[in-house]
Amino acid sequence: MVSKETVKNYLLLKTIKGISDNIIFTLYKKYTSLSGIFEVDKANLAEVVGERTASLIDLKNADVDFVNNELEKTKKYSIKIITLEDDFYPSLLKEINSPPAYLYCLGDYETLKMPSIAIVGSRKATKKAVNFTMKLAQDLAELGLNIVSGFAAGIDIAAHLGAIKKGKTTAVFGNGFLYVYPESNKKYFKEIIKKGCIITEFSLDTKPDAYNFPRRNRIIAGMSYGVIVVEAAEKSGSLITASLAMEENREVFAVPIWPEEKNNGTNKLIKEGAKLIENYYDVVEELVKYVDSLKMIDKKINDNNINFNDDFEKVLYQLIAESPKSIDEICIETGKELVEIMNKLSEMELKGLLSLDIDGKYYARRV
16 A cells, blocks of 8 residues: 555656656666655655756645645545555556656556456547447446546547446546546536546646647557457547557557548558457457466357367367467377367367467457
8 A cells, every 4th residue: 555655756856847747667677666655865866857857856846835726626526546556546548658657547546456448439420439439348347347447539439338237447537636537428427437547647626638638648548458449530649549559569440440430540550560359359369369268257258150060179169268378288188189279279260260479379259
């Protein structure tokens, strides 16, 4: 549990002109805790961040009144501040360039420990796209994924609402919690907090100014294993989020659209290497490489319509559908000879039942 004084130090550092998230992250990596950061010898600090920056790390340079007021308000509104040191800080978010030093959080902050996938798209989405998004989010949430989006109109709010039907969601604001933006989504605020959480890096009274949202998008992409784009204009925030995901080596998925439609930016993403998806399982096929829990949660593989050549083929398929397996694991679990297993696996690959991935494991394919 991070102490109140440590949380306060994070806020104090952020108020000092010249102290950025990157500098705070550098200090965190060096000292692992910033509980006594203002007492650290300046010469020691200089070795970490340089003399000029070290000279800035002084309480006299911090806005103590602002921080005290901020902490009083967070207490009043039951807002949790999650710092880099907190167990609930999203682990993937620490891997990005310039991770936020802390996050304000309303709702079930344990949601942030779940594996996450982002769904973003047009504010002016078609009805078909909204319905598709709600179903996709619902299916992915049911598997145990936290559905992350930006609370905007259109695809974003559809993702949140679909997710909470079967699981959890996280809304990432581009403003402080004293404002709810857009106003039209205010009616969903309490429901999302009840069945997930809302986070922001912005101080409580920060207005929803346009320049905040590109910065917000790096959190959406950064805390997620991948970003799914459903309808987007060629120049849009959704494509910025997808671009950020690519920069951080995260998976990017896109739903194709008729070329003459307005929001056809997803087609461009597919041309640039994004994976074309048509349903939740197209996403799961990629994510099982990173998220072990999905291998057990996903029980929707239906083998009733598969014509297996023999009982052994069915046993192998069911074994690998339960969770991806290496050849050694298959040998141990089946008790069969290596040659017999390899021959059968080759047949199943040719039939399209299995695929061998770069991690050396066989994955069951949707049929």
